[in-house]
Amino acid sequence: MYCKNCGVELEEDMLVCPLCGKPVHDQDAESAVDDKPASYLKASLNRTQRRFTWEIISIILGSGIVAALIVNLIISKKITWSEYTTASGLVIFCYVSIFAFWTKNKLAGIASAFILASGGLLLLDVITGGVSWADRLAIPLLLGVNVIGLIYMKVVQSARYKGINLIAYAFMGAALLCISAEWIISFFMWGTWRLNWSVIVAACVVPVVVILLFIHFRLKKGQDLKRTFHV
Amino acid sequence: MEGQVHHSDRWLRLDNAAKIYPAIKGEELTAVFRVGVELKDRIRARPFQQAAQAIEDRFPYYKMQLKSGFFWYYLEAENLPVAIEADQGIPCRAFGKNELMFRVLVRENRISVEFSHILTDGTGAFAFLKTLLAVYFDKCGIPVPADLEYLHPGEQPHPEESADAYNQYFRKIDVKPVKVPLAFHVPFRLKGTPRFEVLKAVMPVTDVIRAAKAYNVSLTEYLTAVYLYALQEVYQQLSEFGKRTSRKILRIEVPVNLRRIFPSRTMRNFSLYVMPGIDLRLGHFTFEEIVKTVYHQMQLETDKKLISKMISRNVGGERNAFLRRVPLFFKSFIMSRLYTSGTKQYSGVVTNLGKVSFGEEIDALINRFVFVPPPPNKVLRVSCGVVGFGDELVLAFGNITRSRELERVFLTYLVKNGIPVKIIK
Numbered sequence: 001m002y003c004k005n006c007g008v009e010l011e012e013d014m015l016v017c018p019l020c021g022k023p024v025h026d027q028d029a030e031s032a033v034d035d036k037p038a039s040y041l042k043a044s045l046n047r048t049q050r051r052f053t054w055e056i057i058s059i060i061l062g063s064g065i066v067a068a069l070i071v072n073l074i075i076s077k078k079i080t081w082s083e084y085t086t087a088s089g090l091v092i093f094c095y096v097s098i099f100a101f102w103t104k105n106k107l108a109g110i111a112s113a114f115i116l117a118s119g120g121l122l123l124l125d126v127i128t129g130g131v132s133w134a135d136r137l138a139i140p141l142l143l144g145v146n147v148i149g150l151i152y153m154k155v156v157q158s159a160r161y162k163g164i165n166l167i168a169y170a171f172m173g174a175a176l177l178c179i180s181a182e183w184i185i186s187f188f189m190w191g192t193w194r195l196n197w198s199v200i201v202a203a204c205v206v207p208v209v210v211i212l213l214f215i216h217f218r219l220k221k222g223q224d225l226k227r228t229f230h231v
Numbered sequence: 232m233e234g235q236v237h238h239s240d241r242w243l244r245l246d247n248a249a250k251i252y253p254a255i256k257g258e259e260l261t262a263v264f265r266v267g268v269e270l271k272d273r274i275r276a277r278p279f280q281q282a283a284q285a286i287e288d289r290f291p292y293y294k295m296q297l298k299s300g301f302f303w304y305y306l307e308a309e310n311l312p313v314a315i316e317a318d319q320g321i322p323c324r325a326f327g328k329n330e331l332m333f334r335v336l337v338r339e340n341r342i343s344v345e346f347s348h349i350l351t352d353g354t355g356a357f358a359f360l361k362t363l364l365a366v367y368f369d370k371c372g373i374p375v376p377a378d379l380e381y382l383h384p385g386e387q388p389h390p391e392e393s394a395d396a397y398n399q400y401f402r403k404i405d406v407k408p409v410k411v412p413l414a415f416h417v418p419f420r421l422k423g424t425p426r427f428e429v430l431k432a433v434m435p436v437t438d439v440i441r442a443a444k445a446y447n448v449s450l451t452e453y454l455t456a457v458y459l460y461a462l463q464e465v466y467q468q469l470s471e472f473g474k475r476t477s478r479k480i481l482r483i484e485v486p487v488n489l490r491r492i493f494p495s496r497t498m499r500n501f502s503l504y505v506m507p508g509i510d511l512r513l514g515h516f517t518f519e520e521i522v523k524t525v526y527h528q529m530q531l532e533t534d535k536k537l538i539s540k541m542i543s544r545n546v547g548g549e550r551n552a553f554l555r556r557v558p559l560f561f562k563s564f565i566m567s568r569l570y571t572s573g574t575k576q577y578s579g580v581v582t583n584l585g586k587v588s589f590g591e592e593i594d595a596l597i598n599r600f601v602f603v604p605p606p607p608n609k610v611l612r613v614s615c616g617v618v619g620f621g622d623e624l625v626l627a628f629g630n631i632t633r634s635r636e637l638e639r640v641f642l643t644y645l646v647k648n649g650i651p652v653k654i655i656k
Binding site for chain 2: 005007017018019022160229
């Protein structure tokens with residue numbers, strides 16, 4: 001038995017070529033060169049497992065949303081606070097659905113989930129008494145979360161050493177999220193851009209980030225700065 | 232226990248020859264070369280994977296990534312697995328930022344290792360391939376001769392293997408650099424990217440040695456002379472205007488393995504070069520005249536004292552108190568300019584790995600070796616790698632132009648002189 005990709009001889013019990021990582025069967029479909037060595041091959045959920053996971057999450061979200069709506073209607077005779085839980089559940093459902101059935105480009109998946117969730121929020125706003133909060137509050141907040149989340153993912157992906165530096169970056173992301181959230185909320189509430197509490201939050205986060213990064217790089221480099229500054 | 236955290240507690244300064252490459256390397260000018268072997272039988276996946284895993288810790292000085300410091304680049308230990316890939320596409324591709332700077336490629340019955348010149352030279356790469364092959368045969372149940380010299384995976388690496396031998400043999404000699412007049416370069420148009428292509432030619436080594444012996448020169452000196460002869464023919468084919476505007480000096484860079492002159496166990500770069508050449512302002516050269524010139528220039532320039540002078544000049548530049556303290560950004564800019572002006576001094580490269588042998592039993596399992604030099608830059612455009620095995624000599628011409636005229640003239644000359652040449656894939 002031979003690997004059709006790299007042409008080496010395989011043993012009968014091999015389902016994947018250990019050198020180039022290509023599966024032994026259906027290799028004709030894969031003509032592109034895989035630049036990654038076999039050691040980097042990652043296990044991921046198959047289609048059936050993804051569908052099953054999506055079903056479980058949908059049931060949990062659906063029952064939560066329905067329960068909140070019923071309780072809200074019984075107590076207040078109208079929908080008030082349950083709008084928040086419904087909106088949150090709807091957003092989570094949109095993202096989970098996209099990632100359950102979209103396996104290609106991550107960035108395109110996030111963009112699609114954002115568009116889908118924005119549509120859902122707009123629809124929810126219309127149903128509950130006309131467009132009042134979706135376009136000026138919910139969708140900008142969601143966009144902020146998406147952009148900062150994407151930046152964080154990119155940073156994590158490109159970080160060669162994944163240690164407490166990722167916690168530091170997460171703190172930075174959270175601080176940025178607070179600033180963008182206050183900015184959007186202040187404009188929604190008072191029609192002006194202004195920052196108060198989020199600046200204090202960010203200022204508190206800075207020393208924590210500095211300490212975490214310092215510890216991380218000291219651990220990584222040992223006590224030795226000689227390598228960076230050797231002449 | 233620090234190493235448990237990040238595997239990066241080891242670092243190495245770049246050796247003298249490696250220092251220039253980070254400043255000039257890119258997607259096309261990769262500074263990556265290849266040493267390959269073609270076996271008689273197809274590669275067996277499992278023993279090969281086991282062999283690659285078994286030897287990777289024997290060469291810790293290759294499991295490194297390039298880092299930029301404030302004043303110099305340096306190498307930092309990185310515990311990534313050795314990349315084994317299917318040998319498809321362009322040879323000598325650049326390495327990514329988060330990759331090791333060497334890779335192992337396989338295809339049917341061919342094994343190739345590609346190394347960045349930042350890590351080592353041809354000798355180091357060949358030593359790695361030799362160990363890989365020996366362990367692979369062992370894993371396949373083929374007995375490896377006890378007298379075969381290779382770096383056993385069970386051994387601890389000798390400290391000298393990762394040493395910078397240039398510094399070890401540096402003696403301060405007060406010499407001013409000599410201004411070398413610029414050389415002729417082939418006028419062929421560049422290909423579109425990706426540019427690098429390799430043409431491999433096989434010929435009987437005995438015939439080439441016979442031809443060289445007829446002039447009482449070595450195989451390298453003979454091939455260098457043929458290269459100069461081919462360059463002269465390319466020059467002669469130019470229009471009158473082309474001849475007037477072209478430079479008249481033809482020079483070939485021939486790397487010299489310094490381990491043969493200065494004993495060293497280093498597995499990093501330890502080579503310099505000599506540059507035999509002819510001056511067409513003196514008129515047309517016959518092949519006999521070219522061979523004679525090449526022979527005497529190479530005999531002179533490979534003298535131990537002259538090589539010491541070159542080491543002194545190169546390492547002395549690196550040790551200059553002012554240059555050492557120039558930040559890396561400026562240093563890289565200066566070095567990339569230096570590299571370009573350096574390549575303007577010669578018209579071609581002939582790099583000979585020599586005749587390789589693994590002993591009779593193992594040689595019987597091997598078809599041939601191939602040595603592909605790094606892609607030439609836009610000034611040089613063509614280069615040539617040579618390696619001999621058994622009764623075959625393999626020439627690999629790396630070319631980034633649309634023309635194969637130089638190779639055609641070179642190989643046609645060999646055929647006319649009774650050396651049968653076969654082009655292989």
